[in-house]
Amino acid sequence: MLTAKEIRESFKEFFRSKGHHIVPSAPMVVKDDPTLMFTNAGMNQFKDIILGNKAAKYQRVADSQKCLRVSGKHNDLEEVGMDTYHHTMFEMLGNWSFGDYFKKEAVDWAWEYLVDVLGLSPDRLYATVFEGSPEDGLSRDDEAAGYWEKHLPVSHIINGNKHDNFWEMGDTGPCGPCSEIHIDLRSDEERAKVD
Numbered sequence: 001m002l003t004a005k006e007i008r009e010s011f012k013e014f015f016r017s018k019g020h021h022i023v024p025s026a027p028m029v030v031k032d033d034p035t036l037m038f039t040n041a042g043m044n045q046f047k048d049i050i051l052g053n054k055a056a057k058y059q060r061v062a063d064s065q066k067c068l069r070v071s072g073k074h075n076d077l078e079e080v081g082m083d084t085y086h087h088t089m090f091e092m093l094g095n096w097s098f099g100d101y102f103k104k105e106a107v108d109w110a111w112e113y114l115v116d117v118l119g120l121s122p123d124r125l126y127a128t129v130f131e132g133s134p135e136d137g138l139s140r141d142d143e144a145a146g147y148w149e150k151h152l153p154v155s156h157i158i159n160g161n162k163h164d165n166f167w168e169m170g171d172t173g174p175c176g177p178c179s180e181i182h183i184d185l186r187s188d189e190e191r192a193k194v195d
Helices: 004-017 044-050 103-117 142-148 188-193
Strands: 060-068 089-097 125-130 157-160 166-168 175-177 180-183
Touching (some): 004 060, 044 060, 089 103
Parallel strands (some): 125 157
Antiparallel strands (some): 060 089
């Protein structure tokens, strides 16, 4: 069993080997941004780059960002204690491409890190992709699903809704479909009963 420190360091080392510059975690209390009280996502320190207000110093970046989710759009406070994965404070591991690579590399490297580096069992992994939103004129993210099919059976690629699989910085601004990776930690007996 790896410690949190070992996972954090292995993640940063893996992405360093893929040409990423490793940046430190930004402070959790945000300064110079009246729209945000606390850092609640890994992208916060790159907000000006994403908005096009500032040029990226590096095209590939990776980090382990300390996050606090107690207010705003990403408020997990009411979910804490209701399940095993919502927390008020956590570290978000992230790899970022500013005009360099896109979905294919992100999917392949996520898979390589989880399976080859961490040794997770491939048959227990699932990926979600954005299912689309007809009312918003958005189609399913077939591109990401196609890349996941290289690694996963179709039965392990699950459609996710706009709430869970569509990233939005705010009510207006940068946005797009996202993909998540999940691991089934249930016993073999439980998995045999319910897929």
